[in-house]
Amino acid sequence: MLLASHLAVLLTGFALGIYLLPILTAPMTPSEALVQSIAGQSHFWGQFRRDLTGSNLLHWGEGEISVDKQTIALMSKVSPGPDYKLYLVPEFVENEAQFLKVKARSARLGDIKTFENFIVPVRDGVDVAQYTMVLVWCETFSEFISAAKYR
Numbered sequence: 432m433l434l435a436s437h438l439a440v441l442l443t444g445f446a447l448g449i450y451l452l453p454i455l456t457a458p459m460t461p462s463e464a465l466v467q468s469i470a471g472q473s474h475f476w477g478q479f480r481r482d483l484t485g486s487n488l489l490h491w492g493e494g495e496i497s498v499d500k501q502t503i504a505l506m507s508k509v510s511p512g513p514d515y516k517l518y519l520v521p522e523f524v525e526n527e528a529q530f531l532k533v534k535a536r537s538a539r540l541g542d543i544k545t546f547e548n549f550i551v552p553v554r555d556g557v558d559v560a561q562y563t564m565v566l567v568w569c570e571t572f573s574e575f576i577s578a579a580k581y582r
Contacts, residue, residue: 449513450511450512459545460545460546460547460548460549461504461545461548461549461550462548463506463548465548465550466497466504466505466506466548466550467506469497469499469502469504469550470495470497470504470506472499473497473498473499473502473504474498474499474500474559475497475498475499475559475581475582476495476496476497476498476581477495477496477498477564477565477579477580477581478494478495478496478579479492479493479494479495479496479505479507479509479567479577479578479579480492480493480577480579481493481577483525483526483575483577483578484525484526485524485525485526485527485529485530485575485577485578486525486575486576486577489510489512490510490512490569490574490575490576490577491509491510491576491577492505492507492508492509492510492567492576492577492578492579493507493508493509493577494506494507494508495507496565496579496581498559498565498581499553499559500553500558500559501552501553502550502551502552502553503517503540503550503551503552503553503559503565504548504549504550504551505548505549505550506548507547507548508546508547509543509546509547509549509567509576509577510546510576511546512569512572512574512576513569513571513572514542514569514570514571514572515542515543515544515567515568515569515570515576516539516540516541516542516543516567516568516569516570517539517540517541517542517543517549517551517565517566517567517568518530518534518537518538518539518540518565518566518567518568519537519538519540519557519559519561519562519564519565519566520533520537520562520563520564520565520566520578521533521536521537521561521562521563521564522563522564523563523564523580524564524566524578525575525578526575527573527574527575530566530568530575530578531573537562537566538554538557538562540552540553540554540557541554543567560582562582563580563581563582564578564579564580564581564582565578565579565581566578566579
């Protein structure tokens with residue numbers, strides 16, 4: 432009984448650490464004014480929604496995403512977690528299995544370090560007009576977080 436209780440506490444602590452560490456180490460979020468300024472110059476917009484089949488209680492995103500040739504910005508939130516990456520995806524996907532089929536044709540733009548109002552630059556040579564969706568993916572756990580169709 433003692434061993435089981437200690438093991439349960441250890442596992443709970445480990446799980447909390449995985450969840451809380453990205454929150455505790457996250458940099459300052461961009462201001463709402465900065466995100467709105469970027470959104471005002473954007474060519475495309477989309478909406479992260481919690482009701483996608485790959486999203487769930489722990490993995491979700493909500494809010495408006497703006498996309499232009501140089502920058503992608505989210506005004507709202509994504510669920511906190513480790514090792515989030517932002518991808519541009521060529522076709523509609525809404526879960527892990529669908530994304531894994533097109534991941535090789537998708538463009539990985541960079542890391543998401545904040546979970547509210549993030550801004551990610553578009554790499555040189557990536558044409559946002561060749562893609563239709565923005566997708567947040569947890570690379571470590573191969574977990575779909577959310578996606579937004581912008582074109």
